[in-house]
Every structure is written in structure tokens, then in C-alpha cells.
Amino acid sequence: MTHTASKTNTGTLLFIICLAASLVPFMGSALNLALPYINEDLSLSAVMSGWVPTSYMLSTAILQIPFARMADMVGRRKVFLAGVTILTIFSVLSGFATTGVSLIIYRFLAGIGSAMMFGTSTAILTASVPNEKRGQALGVIAATVYFSLAAGPFVGGILTQYFNWHSIFFVSAALSFIVALGGYVIIKDDWKEETKTKFDFVGSLLFVAGLSSLIYGFSRLPHTQGFILIGLGVIVLLYFSHYEKKQEYPVFNIRIFLGNRVFRLSSLSALINYSATFAISFMLSLYLQYVRGLSPRDAGLILITQSVIQAVVSLKSGRLSDKMSATFLASLGMAIIALGLFGLCFISETTNLYYIGAILLLLGLGFGIFSSPNTNIIMSSVEREYYGFASATMGTMRLVGQAFSMGIAIMAISIFIGNVKITPAVHTELIGSMRITFIICLALCLFGVYASLVREKRKEVE
Template identity: 70%
Template sequence: MPQKISSVNAILFVICLSSSLVPFMGSALNLALPYINEDFSINASLSGWIPTSYMLSTAIFQIPCAKLADMIGRRRVFIWGLILFILFTVLSGVASSVVSLIIYRFLSGIGSAMIFGTSAAILMSAIPLQKRGQALGINAATVYFSLAAGPFLGGILTQYWGWQSIFYISALIAFFVLIGALFAIKENWKEERKQTFDVIGSVLYALGLSAIIYGFTILPAILGFILLAAGVLIMVAFSVYEKKQTNPVFDIKVFFENKVFKYSSLSALINYSATFAISFMLSLYLQYVRGLSPRDAGLILIVQSIMMAVVSFASGKLSDKMSASFLSTLGMSIIFIGLIGLCFIGESTNFYIIIALLVLIGFGFGVFSSPNMNILMSSVDKQHYGFASATAGTMRLVGQSLSMGIAMMSISLLIGDIKFSAAVHTELMYSMRITFIICSVLCLFGVYASSVAKPK
């Protein structure tokens, strides 16, 4: 049944507002990390686990939650995800130790997995075919405006009301989303046929992905290589097992037999792997090396997200009219050029040069994101919207986790387990440069993946 325009707009508003939660809190927390480090007296290696624990749980639960949503209804899973997110985000704000903060962040990630495993599927089900690119562009623009607001507002909140206020504001936004979802989203959108939940496949998936992500973050330790090898073996076993299942938690056949879906998913994974650590490393650089306050560092970092927001809205509309594959490939190529520029940042680089590079990367990301999402979601049949939505979200979160893993690995190699301070600014500069070089190389592979993800 076609949706009324008013109800479609209401659903779009709710989904966009829900999409703003994670980017706002994540980018705001990057500016607050030095304060959290100081309050809990934690070392450089442990600091990275505050954002990584959240991304890890969201990544490993997103696919199972999407499958559960197909069985019991996307609306129901979306709403319960918001409730969990609100609860554990508030608890994160009152955490009394770094261990409890990391645990609460992990648990709030489960709520996020339920939200983001269903949101794009709800949007695709409610929006007419000819308007999908525009809707996805609006949704992407909301994400990037939230990313833009995060560093600026996060810097102000941290400086005047403490880092805890970031969690309280995020929980308040989620509460408004919950109220909106209860009134705006009427349909439940679930599969008509009876299905059984793939428990064994879900466990194998969670174990394999966790081992890979955690192993990557503790490289070059021997345990890191062991966990990586174990994770790969478990994922191979998972793939073999899923091929034999009638109701698999992860539809391997769709992933491997649909070339467009496979390569657009891979390009999204590489894109986030190459870009997510930028704001994390630059926030440390601007505060520890250049001596800026959280507010001033946020004002510099905000330009990338503003450019991403403006351009992604335009590229989303454009992808309804011209080659989305060309746009996504062009965007990835521009990001590569910007990353190369970041590799040459020094301790006295002019701030205008840094801002120009962030504008360039933001432009490239905006050109890439909406068209790539349009390709990915439009490459599958309607019954696979939930799976495609969760896969896109998982690729994003796994990519972000791997990106943080690259940053944490370079920090661990050059700084180790000592506390961050201005005294280690030389080591921080080297670790930042290593991170950006690795990300630049990754981006080249992303250019190739985007170029071959061409819908017929």
C-alpha cells in the first residue's frame, strides 16, 4: 500500500533524527577524550577502546538484529533499540570508572545495532522508488550535519559542563526519536513466512568478527595475529555453514552472487576504514601538539562534516539522474588526494592548509556516500532490504573499527601504554603520519571497488 506524503515525510524525519545520534555523540566524544583520559587516568592504548567498544558491539549485532526484525517486525526492533540506547547512554554519563564506561558503551551499541539494522530498510520500504536517492541524500546530509555539530557542540559541552553532558544530550535526542517513532511509524514490515532464528550462525558471526576486530586493534602483539587468524577461520566456517541454511542470519548467496551489492559493500567498508580515524587523530594533534582548546579544535574539524553534509544531499539527488557508480568512484578518488595531503602535516603547518584538506576530504566523502548507498540498497529485491540495510551498517561500523584499529596500532607502536601529554608530541606526529599513509593505500583499493560496482 503506498504511503501518504505526510506519513512518508514523518517517517523520513524520524529516521533522519535517529541517524544523527551516533555521529553526533561519536564526533563529540573525540574532542572529549583528553578530558576522559584525565578524569580516569588512563593510558593511550586504553583510550581508544572508549569509541571502539561501541562500534564493535554495533557491528557484531547489526546483522542478527536485522534478521530478527524480518521475523518480528522492523518497527518493533527499531523502538526497542531506542529504549536500550537511551538506558545505556544515560548510564555511560554516570560511569564511575573507565571499565564501566566501556561496558556501558558496548551495551548501548546493541541498541544502536537494533536501530541501524532496521532504519534504512524502513526508509526504503516507505519511500517511492523515484525518490529514494533524494531520501538517502537527505538522510546522509543529516548524518554529516550531526558530525559537523558534534565537534563544535561537544567542545562547548565538554569545556563548560563536562564530558558527561554529551551522553545526556544524546539520550535526550533519542527520547524524542522514540516518541516520534511511536506516532509516525505505523507499519511493522515483517516477513509473512514462518522462520527460525539462526542461533549457531549468529554466534559464529559474532565470534569471528569480534576476533578479527579485537585482534587488529592489538597488533603487532602476538595475540593480535593469533586472534586475526582465528577470526578468519571462524568466518570461513560461518560462510560454509550459512550456505547450507534455509533461513541464514547472513544470506551468503546474495552477497557473493550479486556483484553490484558485493562491490558497493566492499567500497563502503574501505571508505570508512580509510577515513574514520582522521577526526580521532587530528583531535589529538590539535590539542596535544598545537595546544588548542576542545572548542577551537572542534571549529577546525567541523569544516569536513559541513562539506560532507552539503555535498551528500546534492549527490543523493544527482544519483537518481546519472551514474551513481561514477559519482562514488569520483568521491573516493578525491578522498585519496586529501589523505595524501594529510600525510605531510607537520608541527607548524598552517591551519588554513589543514582546513583546506578537510574541505577536500569532506567534498569527496559527500560525493561518494549517498550514491554508493543508493547503489547498495537498489541492488537487492524488496525482501532483502533488511539484510542490505544491516550489511551497509555493518560495513560502516567494521570499517570504523578497523580505522580505529589502525590508529590504535600506530599509537601502541610509538607511544605505548603511557598517558597522552604534550611531552609525546613527536611520537604522536609519527603515529598520525603512519595512520594516514595506511589509510591512503586503502583508499586506492576503494577506488577500484567503486569503479566495478556498476548496476546494469
């Protein structure tokens, strides 16, 4: 890996990476507010509605690691900029979608661009920032993500209410274009391997096939097809793990993953955390608009609570993780999230909206404490030459977790409501599906707290 002094200004680079990092959470949180309108306009069923965000996360999750490996070979700058360009193009096309199928396809293709962008962005930043400032820089990125999450419901609600849902994609495309333009001008280094290596096509295909089967199968539960696909996915991924151990230039360095305990457990913590939290905003958006009858703008003002707290707290926790136990901070954050999920399990048709706001505040606090320290642990646990791999693994865990979280929500909706449009006649069933989703997420989060505490204890022993 090239170790020459960076020609890229780290201040302007941080701005570009932060803007890139804000694109997906902004669009995702804004889109959650627009889903009832998209469902009505494109005649989507409850289950089909869940695939609008899930299709994007699926392609991003399965392709981040192969693209990160490719970026190590041809240059991270090239792959990053190509990804932003693809994301811009398919965001525009999503805005022009006239059917549910075309929208889901465009979102899947936009996810390919995101995989290229997110498989390289954190690695680019980590390679450019001095070690002693890494936690702070990662905290700034986390804060940017949460501020965009906060802006998403508010801006998305206003755009949907006063214009239409199409405008969300056009605004996101405009931001993507700015990132692409700024990236071409500001990013000077390419960060690629000095030695020539081969791309692991077989390993990449096995990884994509296994992960796709696993995630899609999870969303098909409790149908028989879902169990078959999950079983097939597990078998393929086990073979993939065996295959990668024998490769000189693996797409996924399984030896680092299995041999580096801190990296492995921290990545698992990220997977569990996102699996337990991502579906919250999706379910609450449906609840606030369908059951409580709020406008997109008003629902967005309630959902904004969590993201604002996340943004403020993540800045502080990022700095703290440079000075004290990042593992303790991450464990504490996940425990607070579990407490918030416990509170969500008791929501009914008449729950006081201030209660929901207080729970969202608690969740924001927990997530803000967890995210930056856990990212710092992951990126600091590997050598410089493996930053790309670590960045892509972290991104994959995040997106796989989010996809699993949506799979839980889709499964619950499928069991309680079925493949029909959401109407007042199924509001009781919607609350039931929401409650079971939160219970499953709570169980996952409690397991995550245990795993994180075990990591701390083992570290102390060593």
C-alpha cells in the same frame, strides 16, 4: 514480506529516521573532542582512550545483521524502538560513569541498542519511499548525518569546555528519548515476513564470534595475540560462510552476497571507505588539542569544516545518483578522499591551520560525493524483500570499517607511544603514529578507487 500500502506518513517518518541517524555521528564527533578530558578525569592511557569509541562500534558492527534478521521475523518497528530505548538508557549510564572500564562497558551496551536501530532504519525508510525518490531520501539522511557530524565537534567542544564531558552523553540521551517517543507515535507499520521462519542461532553465534575476533585482533597488532585472533576470526568466518550456504533461513544470505556482484562490490567499497576515513577525526582531535594546544571549542571549529561540506554535497549527490551513474560519483568521491589523505601525511608540529582546514574541506567534498550514491547502489541492487538484509549489511560494513580504522589508529599509537598517558614528552611519537595511520588509510583508499572503477568497467561490459 508484507506489501500492503504503508500506513506511516513518509514525511514524518523521514524526520524520525533522520533524527535517529544523527545520534551516533553527533555523539561520536562530540566525544572525540572530549577524549583528552575523559583521559585526564578517568586516568586513561593512550590505548585505553581508543577503546572508548571502539567498544561502541564493535558491538554495533557484530550485532546489526543478527538483529536485522530478527526484525524481519518479529517486525522492524519493534526492533527499531527497542534499540532506541536501550541506546537511551546506556547513554544516561555512560554520563554517570566514574571509571574507564565502566564507561567502555556502557558504550559497548549502548552499541547493542544502536545495532537494533541501524539494522532496521534504512530498511524501514527504503520500504516506505517510492523508487524514484529513494536517492533523494537517502541523500537527506546522509546530509543529516553530516550536519550532526558538523554540530558534534562544535557543540561537544562547548559542552566539554563550559560544562563537562558527562553532558555530551546526557544531551545524546535526550535526543534518543525524542526519537523513541516520536517513533512510538509516528511509525505505524511493522514490516515483517508473512511466512513463519526460524532464527539462525548457530549462524548468528558464528558471525558474532568471527567478527569480534577479527576486529579485536586487529586492534591488538603488532602483538602475537593480535595475529592469533585475526587468524582465528578468518577461520570462523570462512566456516560461517560455508555453514550459511546450507541453511534454509540464514542470518546472512551468503548466496545474495556472492551472487549479486553489484551488491558485493558496493558493500566492499563502503567497508574500504570507512576503514580509510574514520580515524581521521580521532587523530586530528588529539593532534589539535595535545600538540597544538587548542581548546575543545577551537579544535571543534576546525574539524567542523569537513562535516559541513559533506552535508551540503551529499544532498546534491543523492539527487544526482537518481539521474546519472552512481558508480561514477562514488568512484570520484573516493579519489578525492585519497587526495585529501595524501595531504594529511605531511602534517607536522608547525603546519599552518589553514592548510589543515583546506584538507578537511577536500575530504568533506569527497565523502559527500561518495556516500549517498553508494548507498543508493546497495539498496537498489536487491529485491524489496531483502531491504532489511541490505540495510544491515551496509551498516555492518560501515561499522566494521570504522572499527578497523580505529584499530589502525590504536595499533599506530601502541607502536609509537605505548600504553602510557599522552604528555608533551610524547608529542613527536603522537605525530609519528598519526602519520603512519594516514599512510595506511591512503593505501586502503587507493585500493578502494581501483575496486570501484573495476565495478564500473564490468558493468559497462555487461
